[in-house]
Amino acid sequence: MKIIKHSGDIVEFNSDKLKKSLLKSGASAIAVDNILYTIKKQMYEGISTKQIYKMAFSLLKKTANSHAARYNLREAIRLLGPAGFFFEKYIARLFASEQYQTVTNISLQGKCVLHEIDVLVKKNEDISMVECKYHVGRDAASDVKVPMYILSRFNDLKERQHAIFEKRDIISNCWIVTNNRFTTDAVDFAKCSGLSLLSWNYPEDNNLKTKNDTHYLYPVTCLTTLSIAEKDKLLILDVILVKEIINHSDCLEKIGLSPNRIKHVLKEASELCSYI
Numbered sequence: 001m002k003i004i005k006h007s008g009d010i011v012e013f014n015s016d017k018l019k020k021s022l023l024k025s026g027a028s029a030i031a032v033d034n035i036l037y038t039i040k041k042q043m044y045e046g047i048s049t050k051q052i053y054k055m056a057f058s059l060l061k062k063t064a065n066s067h068a069a070r071y072n073l074r075e076a077i078r079l080l081g082p083a084g085f086f087f088e089k090y091i092a093r094l095f096a097s098e099q100y101q102t103v104t105n106i107s108l109q110g111k112c113v114l115h116e117i118d119v120l121v122k123k124n125e126d127i128s129m130v131e132c133k134y135h136v137g138r139d140a141a142s143d144v145k146v147p148m149y150i151l152s153r154f155n156d157l158k159e160r161q162h163a164i165f166e167k168r169d170i171i172s173n174c175w176i177v178t179n180n181r182f183t184t185d186a187v188d189f190a191k192c193s194g195l196s197l198l199s200w201n202y203p204e205d206n207n208l209k210t211k212n213d214t215h216y217l218y219p220v221t222c223l224t225t226l227s228i229a230e231k232d233k234l235l236i237l238d239v240i241l242v243k244e245i246i247n248h249s250d251c252l253e254k255i256g257l258s259p260n261r262i263k264h265v266l267k268e269a270s271e272l273c274s275y276i
Contacts, residue, residue: 004048007139013043022056025071027063035059061224065264066271069222069242073212074138074200077179079221079231084134086235088118090219091132091177093240094208095121097215101165108164110156117157121175122165128173128196129154135180142178142199144185150176151193179208216273218242223272225265230255242269 001013015036022032039055061068069076080087092102100121107116119130131150133142154174161168176182176190177198190197200208212218220226220234220242233255239245245252246269252262 001043001047002045003043003052004046005139006049010046015040018052018056021071022060025060025067027060027067031063031067035063064271065224065268068224069218069268069272072222072224073209073218074179076219076221077200077208078136078138079228080179080219080235081134081136084132086240087134087179088132089238089240090217091130092119092121094211094215094217095119095130097211097217099123103164106164108157108162109160110153111159112156115153115157120164120171122169126173127164127169127171128175129157129171130175130177133176133178135178138180141181141183142176142186143183144189146178146182147176147186147190147193147195147197150174151195154195177208216241216243218272220245223265223268225261225268230257243273245269246273 002010003013004010018039019032019036022035023029027035035056038059039052042055043052057068057071060071077087077090080090088104092104096102100123102122103120104118105116106120107114109115117129118132121128121130131153133146135142151174154171158171161170163169164171173196174194175196175198179200181199181201182190182197187197187202189195197203198208218241220239221231222242223231226234234245234251237251237254239248239251246266249262249266252265257265
């Protein structure tokens with residue numbers, strides 16, 4: 001059966017691929033088989049992947065909110081927009097989980113011009129600048145112009161000392177992070193130029209998806225027991241990750257949730273962050 005991807009491309013439906021993504025949600029094999037059976041019964045020639053996703057999300061939610069939340073991860077990261085400011089904070093949290101010191105949104109004077117840097121990270125004595133390329137559209141990709149441009153900024157900044165973590169810090173490395181993907185040319189240029197890349201699916205074994213599952217870095221936008229407005233309120237309070245709700249549940253009171261709602265949110269959050 002032919003289906004239509006987000007990009008408009010028409011491809012053959014791959015039930016094994018869908019099954020694999022459903023199993024990664026934490027749902028049991030029996031539950032996944034039942035969901036697949038239900039989806040296949042409702043499918044038709046030319047159905048969009050967006051419609052299939054909506055069906056899968058709805059059916060997973062009936063098994064457990066946390067399963068749907070985990071399945072919703074990529075969309076949840078996209079919801080850290082539209083400007084990308086909260087995506088930058090999320091990326092800082094990601095580096096912090098790996099024992100980096102972090103600073104966000106800082107302006108530094110380069111050899112030639114002033115630069116606004118999204119995130120700066122430090123581990124041991126190495127300091128890296130991290131530039132975040134946030135995309136609203138699911139199929140948008142960061143092409144070769146992105147690393148070429150950021151390399152020029154990095155070269156301008158590494159020529160000088162900066163007051164970041166200490167008074168005379170030197171930036172020695174550069175990361176580029178996107179919520180979507182990099183084109184092949186972008187990856188090749190970055191490798192050749194010594195830039196580090198991180199995207200939804202790159203590097204293959206240490207990308208945004210795998211880092212999330214390893215360190216439980218699920219953003220609050222994953223949660224199915226909160227409305228979009230409530231998620232936005234948490235982000236404004238600088239509550240970026242689901243596990244931050246578990247450690248500081250008073251933030252749920254601050255955004256106006258009733259004790260019963262708080263109970264349901266904490267249940268979903270605990271299940272989401274305890275799954276291995």
